[in-house]
Amino acid sequence: xxxxxxxxxxxxxxxxxxxxxxxxxxxxxxxxxxxxxxxxxxxxxxxxxxxxxxxxxxxxxxxxxxxxxxxxxxxxxxxxxxxxxxxxxxxxxxxxxxxxxxxxxxxxxxxxxxxxxxxxxxxxxxxxxxxxxxxxxxxxxxxxxxxxxxxxxxxxxxxxxxxxxxxxxxxxxxxxxxxxxxxxxxxxxxxxxxxxx
Amino acid sequence: xxxxxxxxxxxxxxxxxxxxxxxxxxxxxxxxxxxxxxxxxxxxxxxxxxxxxxxxxxxxxxxxxxxxxxxxxxxxxxxxxxxxxxxxxxxxxxxxxxxxxxxxxxxxxxxxxxxxxxxxxxxxxxxx
Numbered sequence: 001x002x003x004x005x006x007x008x009x010x011x012x013x014x015x016x017x018x019x020x021x022x023x024x025x026x027x028x029x030x031x032x033x034x035x036x037x038x039x040x041x042x043x044x045x046x047x048x049x050x051x052x053x054x055x056x057x058x059x060x061x062x063x064x065x066x067x068x069x070x071x072x073x074x075x076x077x078x079x080x081x082x083x084x085x086x087x088x089x090x091x092x093x094x095x096x097x098x099x100x101x102x103x104x105x106x107x108x109x110x111x112x113x114x115x116x117x118x119x120x121x122x123x124x125x126x127x128x129x130x131x132x133x134x135x136x137x138x139x140x141x142x143x144x145x146x147x148x149x150x151x152x153x154x155x156x157x158x159x160x161x162x163x164x165x166x167x168x169x170x171x172x173x174x175x176x177x178x179x180x181x182x183x184x185x186x187x188x189x190x191x192x193x194x195x196x197x
Numbered sequence: 198x199x200x201x202x203x204x205x206x207x208x209x210x211x212x213x214x215x216x217x218x219x220x221x222x223x224x225x226x227x228x229x230x231x232x233x234x235x236x237x238x239x240x241x242x243x244x245x246x247x248x249x250x251x252x253x254x255x256x257x258x259x260x261x262x263x264x265x266x267x268x269x270x271x272x273x274x275x276x277x278x279x280x281x282x283x284x285x286x287x288x289x290x291x292x293x294x295x296x297x298x299x300x301x302x303x304x305x306x307x308x309x310x311x312x313x314x315x316x317x318x319x320x321x322x323x324x325x
Contacts, residue, residue: 041285109208116201117209124216141239143298143309149223156216160201167204 015178020056020064024071027052031076044151046158049076050122051166054102054115058170059179062103069099089137090130097129098122115170119163123155233295234312236274238267250274250293250314260304267299267308279304 031049039045049072057065073095077088102122105113113121131151135144173179238246238258246258248269255268255277263280273293276286279301286301292310299308 040288105212112206112208113212114204114206114209116205117212120209120213120216138302139300139307141307141309143296143307144300146227146296146298149220149227152216152220152223156213156220160213163209164201164204 016060016064020060020067023052023056023064024068024075027068027072028076028079031072032079035076035080044154046162047123047126047155048162048165050098050126051115051119051162051169053099054119054122054163054166055169055173057102057106057118058115058166059173062107065103066099069095086138090133093133094126094129097132098125101125114163115166116160116163119166120156120159123159123162124152127151127155227294227296230294230296232272232293232314233297233310234314236269236308236310238306238308250310258304258306260301260306262304265301265304265306267306272314274299274308274310276301276306276308279306 027049030052034045034048037045050069053065053068053072056068073088073091074083077083077085077091082088099122102118102125105121106118127148131144131148135142138144233250235247235249237244246256248254248256250269250272253270255266258265258267260280265279265281265286266277268275268277273291275291276289276299279286281301281303286299286304286306289299292299292308295310295313297310300306
């Protein structure tokens, strides 16, 4: 029995779909549990679900990361009964800034940054995006930016933790034969690099 | 921790350092802000109440949820009571520096400190 290259591609595509769905499910679960934990301030969380998006980014590329994060915010809010609530818009804004930043940085500096750096950038972007949305929707005055330095400090720590989690997960996942990286994004990257050389 | 150090790249450290410095500078700037002169309560551009910080008083501020009690004493302002569910505004403590704020988001109360306290504003009269 022969195994053609096309079949391998199809298999990899199917695998990608399935694993992406799994990743999204994991992200939503983490997000839900995290939202239910008591915190001194609302919306101040570790953002562990973002590390799933970082894993998706490194494994399957930018679109996967976007899928994971957008699904996490949307479905997570839906499940918690917070869809279209103020908190949802803050989370969405933070997520948009964070994911753009992470995707952009990963594309621009694929080797210079590890998942930790990408995650830290994401955390900072998330904080900034949330404050921006709060400024536009909730508080209507620039005084809200007062909380930025403290929030930024916190998000640095959170980003390092979640980034490290993503790093370890990636390391373990990549060992598994199912993730031998025949995915389209990686193939595109490789051909792109070869073209440049 | 050592493992973490080995896993991080130079790029990571740069990004973290830059963000850390930005936050640090922001914190320093806030900590060194001059002591404020007055407070302004408002939502958006509408100002509903102002007061000088050196006047002791307790005032009730109306919001969609109810009454938020604001207290001014010792040149600082703090929220004493509020109908919001989480009472974050109360936990924000007392503010007195220019630029600081107290906010009760559910009740739409925003208290900000403005201006610069003049020398001798604590005294009604100073004689030599």
